[in-house]
Amino acid sequence: MSYEFDWAPIWEARALILAGLATTVMLSAASLVLASIIGVIVGTAASSHRLAFRVGAGVTVEVTRNVPLLIHMYVWYVALAFLRLPPFWCGVLGLSVYSGAYVAEIVRGGIASVPDGQGKAALATGLTPFQTFFVVIYPQAFRIVAPSLANVFSQLIKDSSLASAIAVMELTYVAGAVEGQSFRTFEIYITVCGLYLLLVTIVTLALRFFSGAREQAPAMELASA
Amino acid sequence: MPDVISQNLPFLMRGLATTLRIAGLTAAGGTLLGLAVGIAIHLRVAVLAASLRLYIEFVRGTPLLVMLFICYFAFPALLGYRTTAEQATILGFILFIGAYIAEDVRSGLRSIKPGLVQAALATGLTHWQALGLIVIPLALRRIIPTLFNQYVRLLKFTSVASVIGVQEFTGSAMLVNARVFAPVTILAFIALTYLVLCLLLSSIGRVLHARLAV
């Protein structure tokens, strides 16, 4: 083994790496929000009493998650190129739709785990169906599915690296650029791995905090809903 | 079938063959690696178990694409060997999925009641025989669904290999697209193919699970 470590070029490229990290954070954050919205809508449809909704949601989920993420990104970036979306948003859309399918499955499971009587009781007290979902069902389901959500969200952050393939200058893309200039191959990828690990850890801890905090302060949910 | 597809079908099928070859090899390799690592950790093989845990944690925190770059650029630079994109892909995928499968194997092994091992020992089987004849076969049957989830993931992963220049299915399709520019048709075709293959794979898993579940 004749490889000599040299971390100086990595330090010199710190501005570039941090810019890549910032792009990864924004890419992941935007996708996380959009994937959650898609997931809640599709997952709720999948729990519907109406067969058409259930079938529609089920087919959507199966089709979406059985097509590779890279293809999802190419769909927005290449097939729908006439929309002239910036690469960043192509990445966000590809990532959100793909991860949204996984979130939908989790939401469906979460709703199924809330006893049927809860919804009926809420409706009986005069809440609208919309209020019933946001005040009674989602908060209970969220607590149950928080660990699975954490998994999907950390997967999403790692998957965001694929946006480098459609020229989004996020962390992995930047790593390639730094590697090309400095040839400090091992150092740059170790650094990048560390940064992804950091992001994943933050999201996991945040979700653990929120799902735990809600248990202690149920009143907050009512206020925010 | 649209002309763009039928005219380029042999080329695309060669790409698909590469995809299936990579997926098959890495599924087999990843399963073997996952089994070995999962069992070693389960048996608490002293120092080894600790370093294997580290490997699992590292992989689970790393994006697949970065793993590929590590196997394509970093490992050869560090250890001084030459590799092709396809070899690097196969190594990367095996190391990647092996870590996930190891976790599945471990939870499968944990689900086996100790009483069953005692019963095997009581009939004069050795610890290794109990492990090989009872514990591992049972654990594997229990994790069939998660195992096939991993295989489906692998099949989808193969598309990522195109990023480092492997001419598998997605890579071939994008090459065709660069030549004839019919992105909607081509992407629809490959998306549909992946969809069918993934659904096929998961239904195989479901059938096996229904047959072998205990």
Next chain:
Amino acid sequence: MREPIIVLKEVSKAYGATPVLRRCSTAVAAGEVVVVCGPSGSGKSTLIKCINGLEPFQSGSITVEGVEVGAKGTDLPRLRMRIGMVFQHFELYPHMTALENVMLAQVHALRRSRSEARERGRELLDRVGLAEKADAMPANLSGGQQQRVAIARALALDPRAMLFDEPTSALDPATISEVLDVLVELAREGMTMMVVTHEMGFARRVADRVIFMDQGEIVEDSRKEAFFSNPASERAKLFLSKILFH
């Protein structure tokens, strides 16, 4: 007295600071049927699991046909082939048919040929009344049937003695008798047996001796007649009054 097969001398065992067995001594002669009873947590199951080395113990000695169980060089698999064991929760291998359960150790521990093992397996399943269930999976058998398969599995190695760890306590009352009948028949054929059980009717019918345990101690070790008509200790009297007249 006939030659003892199993000899326990001053066997003690503790989990950390909690003693589970205190200086237990007894011997089981060839052809003898010994019932071990006592309140739950008294150490009965632990005691018989020490005999085939499934549970380690800290002091004292156990010998099976002269072979020291706790000694370093002892070939435990070989020793265990000579003492069959039946568990409370059957512990059949759920991924194998009844016949495969009975064949497994014959092939892999005793190194019989598969055809020989299959033949012996069918013979034993027939003997416990389950010839027609040979190809059934354990999940499709009743508790009583599973336990009978487990007995056949243990007998398949032609053991010199059998250990039973509460063989009927996980069963429906309706199926208890089908398992006890097999045990009675085994006893009549002269099998050496140690049976941990609460079935005092069974003890009265077939036991030669009864061992009563409490808090890890062998409190009484007497002939069946003496134990049931006139137990020596207060603890045994109390136990009998609870178990016989509730």
